[in-house]
Amino acid sequence: xxxxxxxxxxxxxxxxxxxxxxxxxxxxxxxxxxxxxxxxxxxxxxxxxxxxxxxxxxxxxxxxxxxxxxxxxxxxxxxxxxxxxxxxxxxxxxxxxxxxxxxxxxxxxxxxxxxxxxxxxxxxxxxxxxxxxxxxxxxxxxxxxxxxxxxxxxxxxxxxxxxxxxxxxxxxxxxxxxxxxxxxxxxxxxxxxxxxxxxxxxxxxxxxxxxxxxxxxxxxxxxxxxxxxxxxxxxxxxxxxxxxxxxxxxxxxxxxxxxxxxxxxxxxxxxxxxxxxxxxxxxxxxxxxxxxxxxxxxxxxxxxxxxxxxxxxxxxxxxxxxxxxxxxxxxxxxxxxxxxxxxxxxxxxxxxxxxxxxxxxxxxxxxxxxxxxxxxx
Amino acid sequence: xxxxxxxxxxxxxxxxxxxxxxxxxxxxxxxxxxxxxxxxxxxxxxxxxxxxxxxxxxxxxxxxxxxxxxxxxxxxxxxxxxxxxxxxxxxxxxxxxxxxxxxxxxxxxxxxxxxxxxxxxxxxxxxxxxxxxxxxxxxxxxxxxxxxxxxxxxxxxxxxxxxxxxxxxxxxxxxxxxxxxxxxxxxxxxxxxxxxxxxxxxxxxxxxxxxxxxxxxxxxxxxxxxxxxxxxxxxxxxxxxxxxxxxxxxxxxxxxxxxxxxxxxxxxxxxxxxxxxxxxxxxxxxxxxxxxxxxxxxxxxxxxxxxxxxxxxxxxxxxxxxxxxxxxxxxxxxxx
Numbered sequence: 001x002x003x004x005x006x007x008x009x010x011x012x013x014x015x016x017x018x019x020x021x022x023x024x025x026x027x028x029x030x031x032x033x034x035x036x037x038x039x040x041x042x043x044x045x046x047x048x049x050x051x052x053x054x055x056x057x058x059x060x061x062x063x064x065x066x067x068x069x070x071x072x073x074x075x076x077x078x079x080x081x082x083x084x085x086x087x088x089x090x091x092x093x094x095x096x097x098x099x100x101x102x103x104x105x106x107x108x109x110x111x112x113x114x115x116x117x118x119x120x121x122x123x124x125x126x127x128x129x130x131x132x133x134x135x136x137x138x139x140x141x142x143x144x145x146x147x148x149x150x151x152x153x154x155x156x157x158x159x160x161x162x163x164x165x166x167x168x169x170x171x172x173x174x175x176x177x178x179x180x181x182x183x184x185x186x187x188x189x190x191x192x193x194x195x196x197x198x199x200x201x202x203x204x205x206x207x208x209x210x211x212x213x214x215x216x217x218x219x220x221x222x223x224x225x226x227x228x229x230x231x232x233x234x235x236x237x238x239x240x241x242x243x244x245x246x247x248x249x250x251x252x253x254x255x256x257x258x259x260x261x262x263x264x265x266x267x268x269x270x271x272x273x274x275x276x277x278x279x280x281x282x283x284x285x286x287x288x289x290x291x292x293x294x295x296x297x298x299x300x301x302x303x304x305x306x307x308x309x310x311x312x313x314x315x316x317x318x319x320x321x322x323x324x325x326x327x328x329x330x331x332x333x334x335x336x337x338x339x340x341x342x343x344x345x346x347x348x349x350x351x352x353x354x355x356x357x358x359x360x361x362x363x364x365x366x367x368x369x370x371x372x373x374x375x376x377x
Numbered sequence: 378x379x380x381x382x383x384x385x386x387x388x389x390x391x392x393x394x395x396x397x398x399x400x401x402x403x404x405x406x407x408x409x410x411x412x413x414x415x416x417x418x419x420x421x422x423x424x425x426x427x428x429x430x431x432x433x434x435x436x437x438x439x440x441x442x443x444x445x446x447x448x449x450x451x452x453x454x455x456x457x458x459x460x461x462x463x464x465x466x467x468x469x470x471x472x473x474x475x476x477x478x479x480x481x482x483x484x485x486x487x488x489x490x491x492x493x494x495x496x497x498x499x500x501x502x503x504x505x506x507x508x509x510x511x512x513x514x515x516x517x518x519x520x521x522x523x524x525x526x527x528x529x530x531x532x533x534x535x536x537x538x539x540x541x542x543x544x545x546x547x548x549x550x551x552x553x554x555x556x557x558x559x560x561x562x563x564x565x566x567x568x569x570x571x572x573x574x575x576x577x578x579x580x581x582x583x584x585x586x587x588x589x590x591x592x593x594x595x596x597x598x599x600x601x602x603x604x605x606x607x608x609x610x611x612x613x614x615x616x617x618x619x620x621x622x623x624x625x626x627x628x629x630x631x632x633x634x635x636x637x638x639x640x641x642x643x644x645x646x647x648x649x650x651x652x653x654x655x656x657x658x659x660x661x662x663x664x665x666x667x668x669x670x671x672x673x674x675x676x677x678x679x680x681x682x683x684x685x686x687x688x689x690x691x692x693x694x695x696x697x698x699x700x701x702x703x704x705x706x707x708x709x710x711x712x713x
Binding site: 223283285288290291294295296299300301303304333334336337340341 | 629631632633634635636637638648649650690692693694695696
């Protein structure tokens, strides 16, 4: 005999179980009969809408990080995010001076235009939404893992977005006035998308977090595009850019950028350059770091990337990603060689190497002197 | 694997006793066995082991007999065994005498080794994760780099200066001598003297990280004249490659950046992070005695070293074409 206190619970428990079974069956029947109208065109009841929005807000607020790990008022970061926003977000969310694609207005929920009120989300909440997307809406997650740095660049841009005039936006996102040299034919259309971030032939990328492509060999560029497109190399920004391209497009792009003349280097801190030079030429036996120039020097194979004159911030970021990322984050052939080396570099060495390579002149000696002759009055 | 094969054949016919003996004896042969001594110290260790095994066997027998008597013996014997005097003599006195004798014998053996004439070469060996950096110190002061293989002259006392670069390793070639730890920042010395020509295998004997089990080496004891001829030849840069494929391979070797970590004397490759490859084609094994050297194994190791040696600093090179790897392997194979 069970004690009376336990017996008292039995009756309500049975009723609750029976109700749960009935509710489950009713739900299954409701779905099986097709009674629910799934059509986006019918919208939600006002109460459903409010409940969904409340749930969305709470779910994001609970899961979002408290604050950004890096300063977001960073023009390189904002420009990087702007380029991606133009390629990946503006279609649905619109942009300053431009409404969203009318087709997206019939989505349920409708992708919100990102005006000031919308941006009452905190930095962390925006990060969560861009990084993970939102279920049952059209908002996708970030296309790759382990690239939170890219997600933060979009957040940095979203923070700057409400204050932008259409003109400023177009300049920032590279959606205007950056048609690459010698491009008129339709077949070259993908190039204008590349030029938005990487610049056309004559200028450097607008963000120093974006690599300069001038001076790289065709095979380096082709490998990078293929690695990005196939997801071996992790970048949400470049995956969006490279994946839709056909193999011919990628080959043509690699050819185009490989033919461009290298740009003059940017100035860098002299002390850092000195430290970096030592590491690049001799390596560091103590920490088992080989000399960078054995593979990236002037006599290196054409299918190894050239680092002279590359943006320092891009180089440092690239090394840091390899330094921190889990071993399986980047499965490209390059990463198998570079990630173990980058893991043995410390933060100071990374900065020094980035400064050193960014300060080297990638232009052939004769061409460099020729250019200075032309610019002289 | 080897055991399984050996056992599967004789099992139906061989009596269990013979089988057990077979197992024991199979451990005696081979290039890495302290029961097959080929060096002066190893012989001493072997003899000492025999004495110890025999002595331990006698003591065990004596203890068992005494125990049996104490349990089942006649009352007179049991009374003697349970006396205070018996416990003092057999439990304290006998071990004291036996252990003192062993200590004296051991000290004498160790002393004898310090009296060996210092007539042989001096070789520095540095333990690294997970390979052996070898440097021959020639009489004229020249340093000749090698790796994972040590050549010594027979009958001469070779002084090994043992050091480590990262963690503690331990140098042990059982057929030639005892273990000696390799401690970072400290040089320990080990003297070995091989009594007959041959190849003797060694193994790191102090757990040193993931690939510890794959950190082996080979000592090749040669006739003194042959050793000196070999050392003189090794002091010179190897002949440049003559075969077309090897010439191509040298070009790839240098342009691919292999020289950042590996040195080949007489070429711009001067890296010191990984093993010296000046005469890698002449070494019997690569990957610190993991794979027998051949163009095929060299190519496999270049293409994907971590697959053969987990945890190695050497990365895989998936971007290299098959032909490039084969050419590099041909070049390394030509280095003798």
